[in-house]
Amino acid sequence: MKVLIATGNRLLSTGLERLLTSHNGTTHKFHTTYSSQYASPGTWTGHDVILTDYAFLTRIPKESFDRSKILVLDAGLEKDTIVTLYLTENISGLIPVDSDVTMLLKAIKAVQKGEIWIDNQTIKHLLDKKISRKARQVAKLTEREHAIIKLVAEGYRNKEIAAFLSISEQTVKSHLNRIFRKSDVSTRTELLAKIHAQA
Numbered sequence: 001m002k003v004l005i006a007t008g009n010r011l012l013s014t015g016l017e018r019l020l021t022s023h024n025g026t027t028h029k030f031h032t033t034y035s036s037q038y039a040s041p042g043t044w045t046g047h048d049v050i051l052t053d054y055a056f057l058t059r060i061p062k063e064s065f066d067r068s069k070i071l072v073l074d075a076g077l078e079k080d081t082i083v084t085l086y087l088t089e090n091i092s093g094l095i096p097v098d099s100d101v102t103m104l105l106k107a108i109k110a111v112q113k114g115e116i117w118i119d120n121q122t123i124k125h126l127l128d129k130k131i132s133r134k135a136r137q138v139a140k141l142t143e144r145e146h147a148i149i150k151l152v153a154e155g156y157r158n159k160e161i162a163a164f165l166s167i168s169e170q171t172v173k174s175h176l177n178r179i180f181r182k183s184d185v186s187t188r189t190e191l192l193a194k195i196h197a198q199a
Helices: 010-024 062-067 079-088 101-112 120-127 129-139 143-153 158-165 169-183 188-198
Strands: 002-007 029-034 049-053 069-073 093-095
Touching: 002 010, 010 029, 010 101, 049 101, 062 169, 069 101, 079 093, 079 120, 093 101, 143 158, 143 169, 143 188, 158 169, 169 188
Parallel strands: 002 029, 002 049, 049 069, 069 093
Antiparallel strands: none
């Protein structure tokens, strides 16, 4: 099994790779990437599981969610955020903040087999109608995402959108990846077709 460790922190990514390799032997192959490292399109292919953190989640291309199981490290996320991840981001599991290496390896094996890795407390929150309703509302497009969609529809490119909104081009890409996932599309063309169909 191939596992990509993709976090916003180089120390965390390489540390997890060494820790998991030493505890697991040669059963799995671990590779790392982190926020300051250039990630080519090939970085995201050929992995059974992608182990990531919340901050890095938006950088993962939408198509990777179809090819790989996504396992998120919990670094103290709010319950509503966790519920939203399960409802809208198509993640396969979340590693609780108090997990050890043995638990992490079990989670990796479980999601690779197609299982969902979820703790009982989160299941209770998913079943709580009030929290689930709030999470679905959070999952809707934000004002910034609506602004980006409007500019895409007007034909602006990422660089132009970044300049217009005074944000970085990378931030525009992150917003677009999130918009694609929320809208269940893969490209700008599909997004625009969906917008026109709903108009």
